[in-house]
Amino acid sequence: xxxxxxxxxxxxxxxxxRPTRQRVALARLLFDGTDRHVAADALHAAAVAAGVRVSLAxxxxxxxxxxxxxxxxxxxxxxxxxxxxxxxxxxHHFYVEDDGTLADIPAEDVTxxxxxxxxxGTELRRVDVVIRVGRRRGxxxxxxx
Amino acid sequence: xxxxxxxxxxxxxxxxxRPTRQRVALARLLFDGTDRHVAADALHAAAVAAGVRVSLAxxxxxxxxxxxxxxxxxxxxxxxxxxxxxxxxxxHHFYVEDDGTLADIPAEDVTxxxxxxxxxGTELRRVDVVIRVGRRRGxxxxxxx
DNA sequence: GTGTTTGCAAAGTGTTTGCAATTTA
DNA sequence: TAAATTGCAAACACTTTGCAAACAC
Numbered sequence: 614x615x616x617x618x619x620x621x622x623x624x625x626x627x628x629x630x631r632p633t634r635q636r637v638a639l640a641r642l643l644f645d646g647t648d649r650h651v652a653a654d655a656l657h658a659a660a661v662a663a664g665v666r667v668s669l670a671x672x673x674x675x676x677x678x679x680x681x682x683x684x685x686x687x688x689x690x691x692x693x694x695x696x697x698x699x700x701x702x703x704x705h706h707f708y709v710e711d712d713g714t715l716a717d718i719p720a721e722d723v724t725x726x727x728x729x730x731x732x733x734g735t736e737l738r739r740v741d742v743v744i745r746v747g748r749r750r751g752x753x754x755x756x757x758x
Numbered sequence: 759x760x761x762x763x764x765x766x767x768x769x770x771x772x773x774x775x776r777p778t779r780q781r782v783a784l785a786r787l788l789f790d791g792t793d794r795h796v797a798a799d800a801l802h803a804a805a806v807a808a809g810v811r812v813s814l815a816x817x818x819x820x821x822x823x824x825x826x827x828x829x830x831x832x833x834x835x836x837x838x839x840x841x842x843x844x845x846x847x848x849x850h851h852f853y854v855e856d857d858g859t860l861a862d863i864p865a866e867d868v869t870x871x872x873x874x875x876x877x878x879g880t881e882l883r884r885v886d887v888v889i890r891v892g893r894r895r896g897x898x899x900x901x902x903x
Numbered sequence: 904g905t906g907t908t909t910g911c912a913a914a915g916t917g918t919t920t921g922c923a924a925t926t927t928a
Numbered sequence: 929t930a931a932a933t934t935g936c937a938a939a940c941a942c943t944t945t946g947c948a949a950a951c952a953c
Contacts, residue, residue: 687837689834689835689836689837689888690834691834691837692832692834692836692837692838692839692840693837693838694837695837707874707876707877707880709877709880710883716877718874722874723870723871723873723874724869724870724871724872725868725869725870725871725887726868726869726870726871727869728868728889729852729863729867729868729889731852731889731891732852732854732861732891734893734894735852735854735891735892735893735894736891736892736893736894736895737889737890737891738855738890738891738892739889739890740887740888740889740890741886741887741888741889741890742870742885742886742887743834743885743886743887743888744873744874744876744882744884744885744886745882745883745884745885745886746876746877746880746881746882746883747880747881747883748879748880748881749879749880749881750881
């Protein structure tokens with residue numbers, strides 16, 4: 614019944630974030646050992662479902678703070694929706710366009726050769742490989758315009 | 759003074775789209791031979807600046823119709839803003855995070871080895887490689903929380 | 904003519920902000 | 929107690945929609 618709070622609290626402390634009730638609750642939902650891809654909305658729903666009183670605005674704040682602290686990584690695959698990944702190790706993604714689902718791909722499963730040099734005055738931040746897939750399509754019928 | 763309209767009209771016709779005044783005007787702005795990365799907003803502004811009477815809603819419609827017709831490709835690099843690329847040939851991107859700028863990278867400049875098989879029931883749609891770069895940072899000072 | 908496309912303004916998304924009330928250390 | 933954090937609701941940026949008027953063929 615009582616999952617330990619200590620690990621989440623430590624995690625936050627180590628990240629330099631105050632372990633407030635809502636941050637601890639969110640951290641416990643997020644960092645349970647499995648790799649998750651969450652949208653603010655879904656996390657908020659999960660928190661509420663778990664009986665945690667937290668506002669959506671606080672969830673957004675927490676997600677950004679966690680990201681800034683290196684506990685999460687933001688994944689951009691869909692304009693108009695942000696996903697946060699609990700896997701902060703270098704890796705890539707499958708994105709199932711039809712249902713907005715993400716799946717990790719270990720970095721070593723994608724061979725990425727030499728990368729062209731960044732434009733002048735800029736430095737490399739990250740390389741994101743997104744493999745977009747979709748439910749297999751019938752042999753699509755013609756459409757007019 | 760009079761840039762030819764015929765090419766744009768043909769382009770639209772071939773794509774199965776009615777060459778209406780606004781679609782022709784937008785096509786002429788977009789397909790001038792160079793590779794462009796536009797957001798709806800910017801294209802609308804450009805059209806208005808060029809003296810074309812067109813509403814933002816129509817620009818959105820046109821961009822999606824052009825994309826569906828294969829004349830454009832949507833590039834997702836920023837949650838909350840859609841970019842459309844006039845280069846529909848297979849290629850990748852640099853994304854300068856600090857100023858929201860995109861630059862093309864020819865497909866052959868990125869070596870992509872074997873790709874893991876798509877999740878069950880799905881088929882490959884596209885592989886996007888986004889190399890995120892940023893203005894070179896000073897040696898960032900400490901921040902607290 | 905007839906069906907398509909447009910413009911407008913309103914409605915939607917998803918996200919951020921301002922600020923008083925609350926909580927943490 | 930002082931400073932950080934929260935919740936709420938309002939403000940946001942961007943995108944989509946509904947429908948009458950305008951347009952293409």
